[in-house]
Amino acid sequence: MRQKLFAVMAATFALSACVNTSDNASASKPNTVRPKNIIMIVADGMGPAYTTAYRNFRDDPATPNVETVIFDDIFVGNASTYPAQVSGFVTDSAASATALASGVKSYNGAIGVDQNKTPVTSVLQRAKQLGLKTGIAVTSQIVHATPAAYVAHNESRQNYNQLADSFFDDRINGEFVADVMLGGGTNFFERDDRNVTSQFIDAGYAYVDTYDELATLPTGEKVLGLFAPVGLPWVLDDSRKNRLAYLTQHAIKHLANENGYFLLVEASQVDWAGHSNDIASAMNEMHDLNLTLEYLYNYVQTNPDTLVVLTADHSTGGLTIGANGDYRWDPKWLQNLQKSPAAIAEALSDSADPVSMVNAAFGFELTDEEASQVVALAQLASLKDKTEGIQTLLDVRTNTGWTTSGHTGVDVEVFAFGAASDLFHGQYDNTDIAKKLFSLLPAEQ
Numbered sequence: 001m002r003q004k005l006f007a008v009m010a011a012t013f014a015l016s017a018c019v020n021t022s023d024n025a026s027a028s029k030p031n032t033v034r035p036k037n038i039i040m041i042v043a044d045g046m047g048p049a050y051t052t053a054y055r056n057f058r059d060d061p062a063t064p065n066v067e068t069v070i071f072d073d074i075f076v077g078n079a080s081t082y083p084a085q086v087s088g089f090v091t092d093s094a095a096s097a098t099a100l101a102s103g104v105k106s107y108n109g110a111i112g113v114d115q116n117k118t119p120v121t122s123v124l125q126r127a128k129q130l131g132l133k134t135g136i137a138v139t140s141q142i143v144h145a146t147p148a149a150y151v152a153h154n155e156s157r158q159n160y161n162q163l164a165d166s167f168f169d170d171r172i173n174g175e176f177v178a179d180v181m182l183g184g185g186t187n188f189f190e191r192d193d194r195n196v197t198s199q200f201i202d203a204g205y206a207y208v209d210t211y212d213e214l215a216t217l218p219t220g221e222k223v224l225g226l227f228a229p230v231g232l233p234w235v236l237d238d239s240r241k242n243r244l245a246y247l248t249q250h251a252i253k254h255l256a257n258e259n260g261y262f263l264l265v266e267a268s269q270v271d272w273a274g275h276s277n278d279i280a281s282a283m284n285e286m287h288d289l290n291l292t293l294e295y296l297y298n299y300v301q302t303n304p305d306t307l308v309v310l311t312a313d314h315s316t317g318g319l320t321i322g323a324n325g326d327y328r329w330d331p332k333w334l335q336n337l338q339k340s341p342a343a344i345a346e347a348l349s350d351s352a353d354p355v356s357m358v359n360a361a362f363g364f365e366l367t368d369e370e371a372s373q374v375v376a377l378a379q380l381a382s383l384k385d386k387t388e389g390i391q392t393l394l395d396v397r398t399n400t401g402w403t404t405s406g407h408t409g410v411d412v413e414v415f416a417f418g419a420a421s422d423l424f425h426g427q428y429d430n431t432d433i434a435k436k437l438f439s440l441l442p443a444e445q
């Protein structure tokens, strides 16, 4: 049934591509021209509650309406996320990344392999086979589940060192799989047993480890950019508050060429905020993604031969907007934060005046009751307990709810704009996103 529906959609696409040259009003013109460039964005963990929460977080309280955000303008569909049935109904990021990258359902933990652990081809790998340039720009380590499933194959997402080796060792038509790789992960590339970074440098890649250096590279380079030992810092604590937009912009600078490119972008840490039930980091990671979308929306105005597709791999944390029977959500308390709850918790240990420190970091005055909670938190030995205490203060202020420190099995939204974006309207499965992208790549030579 699913195959059949897809075939019908592909046929519709072929037909409407033919009539697309007619001069109908552009509003009614189907946007189905085959794209030259494809940018796939995965917002890890961004279930529907996150986009609603972000709209509320950005609301201007001086107006009677809740203003829309870019997610509202580019929404097109909805996708199911369940993994291969051996893993039930709740996916992890590896199985869902394999589904989004290759169109194949696999078990939780699988990186670019099917249920029999046989490698499956990703849309990024196929693009490379067809002569497009390829890249990844993420805020996790570049060997984390989502980017890894587009570039490499491994039976387990935990094998970070093997995945880093694969990034160098795998070849497609004699070339490396990815021309541009931006994110974190020096720990996995610069090891005692093997220095993969040096190997990439010897093979002609430009290597940078600071954001500023990245901007100094001449256009069109092959680039390895690793900006942190593992994942990048929370955006709240990072030196660049637009880091994902910046990495995306620089990836495009090096990938743009007459044959086109495939770029995977991942807002990796929406998921990490969900796992730690941290609404402050969740909203700020969403804002970094929002800036990336605004940049790409403008890019597509001047490069209409580019398709941008955004979805989540699953939802994380069971985030709820309002909690405990109270019909209230107050995101205004998140708007002046100066650092992440984790960084605030860390600063508690050496702070002579923890209450003033937290007042400054939160950007609002604690109540007497909250102040005494902060004094008690500062006495705790465990950094994890301190961090959870700071997060709980913000959850109570905002009335944010969480049901789990893991993932949930709800469907996720799909967003698209640019060339052929009409192909992504409707309700389908996450594997269909890969199938649609495969159908948009140029035909085999």
Ligand SMILES: [Zn+2]
Pocket: 045, 093, 271, 272, 275, 316, 407
């Ligand atoms: Zn996760």
